[in-house]
Structures are given as structure tokens and as C-alpha cells.
Amino acid sequence: MDIGPTKTLRKEGLPVNEDLERKANEIEEEIIKKEILPILTKNIEPALQPVQRELVLVVDYIPGQPISVHLSRKRNFTADMPDAKEIVVDPEVAHGQRDSKSIDGEDKIHRGPARDMAVFFPDGTIIAEKTAVDTLMATVKKIGVAQVRQVVEEYNLKFCKVPVISNRRDTKYGKSQKDLGNGWLLITHSNNLMKKALIEKVSQVLNLGIKVTLNE
Known part of the structure; x- marks a missing residue:
């Protein structure tokens, strides 16, 4: 084509x-x-x-x-076929009853005081947008959506049962999925500690040396 x-x-x-x-x-x-x-x-x-x-x-x-x-x-x-690429849509998530003990399930997210989040890259880049959601999105784009998605798949990283980066709009949390372009969506239904943990996990896996701070 x-x-x-x-x-x-x-x-x-x-x-x-x-x-x-x-x-x-x-x-x-x-x-x-x-x-x-x-x-x-x-x-x-x-x-x-x-x-x-x-x-x-x-x-x-x-x-x-x-x-x-x-x-x-x-x-x-x-x-x-070295250039062959599998293109699939993530399976639809079945949302059930909330389980307060579940990390990735329908657990209630306890939100603390409003915080600012800043992300520091070894090359001197600092990402500190107005909201933590915007900072997370900018960080994912800086790292590379494809690279982060690979980590999400390999380590099954999810917020509320939904893959952190998915190519399916979720029936329940679709409004909190932000468009990253090229069909990829980033779920942001999480508190800032969860966002921080996600970035740190990606940094650890990809050996990026990123540091994340949360400011009251």
C-alpha cells in the first residue's frame, strides 16, 4: 500500500x-x-x-x-520473512468486582495530596509538566512508545487490569486512556506513586538511569 x-x-x-x-x-x-x-x-x-x-x-x-x-x-x-510484523488488538478486559488486595484489578486507587512529578534523564533533560499525567505522557514519548510498550508486554504492566499502553480503548476506563499516536493509548487512571513506579520499572528494564521525584 x-x-x-x-x-x-x-x-x-x-x-x-x-x-x-x-x-x-x-x-x-x-x-x-x-x-x-x-x-x-x-x-x-x-x-x-x-x-x-x-x-x-x-x-x-x-x-x-x-x-x-x-x-x-x-x-x-x-x-x-524478516520484515513480517504481527499486528493484533489487545483482548477486551472484563471488569468485575473491586478487590482491595489486587494490584492490577479493580482496586480502589487511594489518592493523596496533589503533587507535582519531575523526571530526570541522564542527558540533562528534565520533564516536569503542569500535571503528573502530562509528565507521564511526555516521559513515555521521550523514551519511545514502542520501547515502553515492549516492557509493558514483557512484564504485564497494568493499571486497573488494562495494559498501561494498549491499542484497545477500554470499555470502563477509556476516558482515562490518552492518545499517544499510531493507535496506542496510555492509561492514566493511577495515583502518582503508581506513575512513579511505572517509570522507574521501565527505566530499570531499559537501563535508562532515570530518576523520578514527587513534590508535595
């Missing part, structure tokens, strides 16, 4: 730089996540119910030509 400027540049025989190519890829992936995956889940998944064996369906899309679908019984065939 060629979109926008990359299509025009290629038609004119002009080079496409890496940054433009990356942005085009991100836009296409967002279209797949938001537009195509919901259709597949709603229509294709029920139609596959009679099929009892595992398989992989590959859609071959060339603009202006009919779509073709290839079937493979080899689940790990993408190992031979």
Missing part, C-alpha cells in the same frame, strides 16, 4: 527517505489496527469456526488488483 507523498515520489522516480517511509508504515499499520482488524474479528473469525486445525491466512494486497489469500499450515512461516 502506497499512500500520500510516498506514492507521488515513487511515480516521479524520486527517492523516498527512511523517515518518510517509516511514517507511511505507521499510518498503514494504524489503518490495519483501527479499520481492518475489527472487520476481521467480526466477520472472518465466526466464519472460521468450522475449521478445527490451525492455519495461517496471508492476504496479498496490490493496489488496483484483486486481493488474493494464501493458506499455510506452517504457523512459524514468518521466520523466513
Whole structure:
């Protein structure tokens, strides 16, 4: 799929730089996540119910030509495709009764006095926005959404059962999920101690040397 400027540049025989190519890829992936995956889940998944064996369906899309679908019984065939990327939507979260002992569940978040949060990077960068939510968002973007998401997945980091960075708008806490761009959402339903702990965990895993302070 060629979109926008990359299509025009290629038609004119002009080079496409890496940054433009990356942005085009991100836009296409967002279209797949938001537009195509919901259709597949709603229509294709029920139609596959009679099929009892595992398989992989590959859609071959060339603009202006009919779509073709290839079937493979080899689940790990993408190992031979270095640029293959799996695009999935996080599962919907089932919210139940609150459990005061649960860390990631429907536990009540005890909020203390209003605080300011500041994040210090080894390169001298200081992030201290007006609110802790804005500071958290700016910090995630500074580190890199993809890198933070990787840590979230690996260590199953959640606020109120919802992955801290998710590509699904939660039915209950959707209003507290802030848009990070490219289909990613950051849940901010947490107190500042939780936000601080999250940043410190990401820093520890990625060896970033970040320091976080909370000011009364």
C-alpha cells in the first residue's frame, strides 16, 4: 500500500527517505489496527469456526488488483520473512468486582495530596509538566512508545487490569486512556506513586538511569 507523498515520489522516480517511509508504515499499520482488524474479528473469525486445525491466512494486497489469500499450515512461516510484523488488538478486559488486595484489578486507587512529578534523564533533560499525567505522557514519548510498550508486554504492566499502553480503548476506563499516536493509548487512571513506579520499572528494564521525584 502506497499512500500520500510516498506514492507521488515513487511515480516521479524520486527517492523516498527512511523517515518518510517509516511514517507511511505507521499510518498503514494504524489503518490495519483501527479499520481492518475489527472487520476481521467480526466477520472472518465466526466464519472460521468450522475449521478445527490451525492455519495461517496471508492476504496479498496490490493496489488496483484483486486481493488474493494464501493458506499455510506452517504457523512459524514468518521466520523466513524478516520484515513480517504481527499486528493484533489487545483482548477486551472484563471488569468485575473491586478487590482491595489486587494490584492490577479493580482496586480502589487511594489518592493523596496533589503533587507535582519531575523526571530526570541522564542527558540533562528534565520533564516536569503542569500535571503528573502530562509528565507521564511526555516521559513515555521521550523514551519511545514502542520501547515502553515492549516492557509493558514483557512484564504485564497494568493499571486497573488494562495494559498501561494498549491499542484497545477500554470499555470502563477509556476516558482515562490518552492518545499517544499510531493507535496506542496510555492509561492514566493511577495515583502518582503508581506513575512513579511505572517509570522507574521501565527505566530499570531499559537501563535508562532515570530518576523520578514527587513534590508535595
